[in-house]
Amino acid sequence: MNYPENYRYTKEHEWVSLSGGVATVGITFHAQEELGDIVYVDLPKPGTAVEKGKTFGSVESVKAVSDIYAPVSGEVAEVNELLASSPEKLNEDPHNAAWLIRVKVSGDDEFKQLMSASDYQTYVGAES
Amino acid sequence: MSGTSELKRTPLNEVHRQCNARMVDFGGWDMPVQYSGIVEEHQAVRNAVGLFDVSHMGEIEIRGPEALNLVDYVTTNAASRLAAGQVQYAGLLYDHGGFVDDILVHKVADDSYFLCVNASNQEKDFAHIRELNKFDCDVDFASPRYAQLAIQGPKALSVALKLTKSDLGTVRYYWFVDGEFAGVPARIARTGYTGEDGFEVYVAPEHACAVWHAIMDAGADAGIRRCGLGARNTLRLEAAMSLYGHEIGASITPFDAGLSWIVKMDKGEFVGREALVRQKEKGITRKLVGFEMRGRGIARDGYEVLIDEKPAGWVTSGSPAPYLNKNIGLAMLPADRATVGEKIGILIRNQSADAEIVPTPFYKRSK
Numbered sequence: 001m002n003y004p005e006n007y008r009y010t011k012e013h014e015w016v017s018l019s020g021g022v023a024t025v026g027i028t029f030h031a032q033e034e035l036g037d038i039v040y041v042d043l044p045k046p047g048t049a050v051e052k053g054k055t056f057g058s059v060e061s062v063k064a065v066s067d068i069y070a071p072v073s074g075e076v077a078e079v080n081e082l083l084a085s086s087p088e089k090l091n092e093d094p095h096n097a098a099w100l101i102r103v104k105v106s107g108d109d110e111f112k113q114l115m116s117a118s119d120y121q122t123y124v125g126a127e128s
Numbered sequence: 129m130s131g132t133s134e135l136k137r138t139p140l141n142e143v144h145r146q147c148n149a150r151m152v153d154f155g156g157w158d159m160p161v162q163y164s165g166i167v168e169e170h171q172a173v174r175n176a177v178g179l180f181d182v183s184h185m186g187e188i189e190i191r192g193p194e195a196l197n198l199v200d201y202v203t204t205n206a207a208s209r210l211a212a213g214q215v216q217y218a219g220l221l222y223d224h225g226g227f228v229d230d231i232l233v234h235k236v237a238d239d240s241y242f243l244c245v246n247a248s249n250q251e252k253d254f255a256h257i258r259e260l261n262k263f264d265c266d267v268d269f270a271s272p273r274y275a276q277l278a279i280q281g282p283k284a285l286s287v288a289l290k291l292t293k294s295d296l297g298t299v300r301y302y303w304f305v306d307g308e309f310a311g312v313p314a315r316i317a318r319t320g321y322t323g324e325d326g327f328e329v330y331v332a333p334e335h336a337c338a339v340w341h342a343i344m345d346a347g348a349d350a351g352i353r354r355c356g357l358g359a360r361n362t363l364r365l366e367a368a369m370s371l372y373g374h375e376i377g378a379s380i381t382p383f384d385a386g387l388s389w390i391v392k393m394d395k396g397e398f399v400g401r402e403a404l405v406r407q408k409e410k411g412i413t414r415k416l417v418g419f420e421m422r423g424r425g426i427a428r429d430g431y432e433v434l435i436d437e438k439p440a441g442w443v444t445s446g447s448p449a450p451y452l453n454k455n456i457g458l459a460m461l462p463a464d465r466a467t468v469g470e471k472i473g474i475l476i477r478n479q480s481a482d483a484e485i486v487p488t489p490f491y492k493r494s495k
Contacts, residue, residue, distance in 0.1 A: 036150075036162060036165055036166055036358070037165050037166050037167040037168075037450075039426070039448045040424075040425070040426050040448070040455075042425075042477075058477070060426050060448075061166075062166040062167060062170075062358065062362060062447060062448050062450065063161065063162075063166060063358050063447075065426075065428060
């Protein structure tokens with residue numbers, strides 16, 4: 001799997017892209033593969049404050065519930081409505097169409113602390 | 129993978145790993161939870177046919193002149209009503225009426241019975257039965273001599289027929305035959321844990337891999353899929369079949385679990401009978417029900433159930449139902465509120481989600 005070079009990654013298998021003060025957050029290809037068939041996604045409403053390292057929602061597969069942790073702090077600006085009706089998109093296109101939330105952030109310090117694509121690749125290689 | 133060295137393995141362990149199954153620790157066994165995906169495997173069993181390795185299940189053989197006396201004494205159902213070649217679902221109870229296990233009793237002959245028991249209970253079941261054996265018969269821990277493969281789905285019969293000379297079409301549901309399967313000696317039972325037609329085939333462990341490959345080849349045209357324990361669980365839940373440790377257990381009686389049909393109070397003395405008599409006199413206070421989610425969210429095992437916004441019971445099993453495309457579950461509730469149509473709440477991450485009690489089974493195959 002090729003993990004996008006311009007994204008950053010967490011040990012809990014979220015990815016973040018940053019553009020114009022807005023961070024887009026999703027779960028990685030590895031995460032969706034581990035979960036299996038995703039059937040339900042629980043996300044916060046726009047305006048909710050999220051805090052780095054704290055859970056902000058959950059993704060459920062047929063078998064299990066998995067919390068999602070905020071990779072950066074900020075305020076939820078937008079939620080991907082596609083996932084309410086088509087949670088399976090998270091299995092099909094986790095790095096693009098099936099992003100979870102967009103977060104207004106201040107600065108890029110938190111973003112820069114996260115793993116690069118190559119570091120993440122090594123990390124999941126070691127984990128599995 | 130680390131930490132798997134102490135897990136028990138079925139004879140098919142290597143086969144599962146070679147086809148990239150996701151393996152999990154299932155009650156001390158290294159078992160495949162899924163191959164291609166739980167939903168796809170589940171649908172294959174509903175629409176075509178699936179193959180499961182259930183060799184982790186245990187087998188206990190009871191033989192001797194008084195084999196029937198022992199089986200009848202330790203189980204809730206009436207083994208005396210079985211004909212040779214017939215299978216019966218039964219409870220194995222403690223004196224206090226709770227479940228040691230739920231089992232399948234196969235009558236091989238007047239002096240020979242074959243029990244299929246749950247994997248994680250097999251040693252406990254064996255010790256329990258042997259302890260109670262005051263009859264002229266032997267109790268044998270037979271698990272090491274058997275692998276078990278389950279072929280399940282509407283096309284199971286046509287696939288199985290390619291591999292045996294036994295006339296499986298005439299073997300009725302919950303009957304079995306001893307014969308040859310894929311060229312090796314086998315016990316072929318028309319039983320299953322999916323709500324579909326199908327067979328559970330018992331063979332010697334050294335033949336398990338060859339039989340597995342023969343079934344996969346014979347089922348290729350029918351669209352056979354390898355199925356893991358994930359699909360096995362969602363399939364049995366749609367069919368509202370009990371799972372030990374969830375719907376039944378040491379603190380749950382057959383009456384609580386809606387399994388009074390496997391209890392034959394009139395058959396004479398059996399272990400647990402006294403407690404069941406007392407429970408019946410006092411009245412059954414709780415009942416297992418099926419429910420469907422009406423609000424958003426998925427109920428999971430152990431979640432709290434609310435009635436009138438107060439804690440009233442718990443979810444014994446909850447999951448998405450892939451074939452029905454609903455979120456369903458089973459729950460233990462006070463008997464006086466356990467009626468179809470009752471509105472209940474499921475506490476999901478500290479929020480109550482609406483659900484409604486519905487009739488079970490959720491899924492019933494058309495015959």
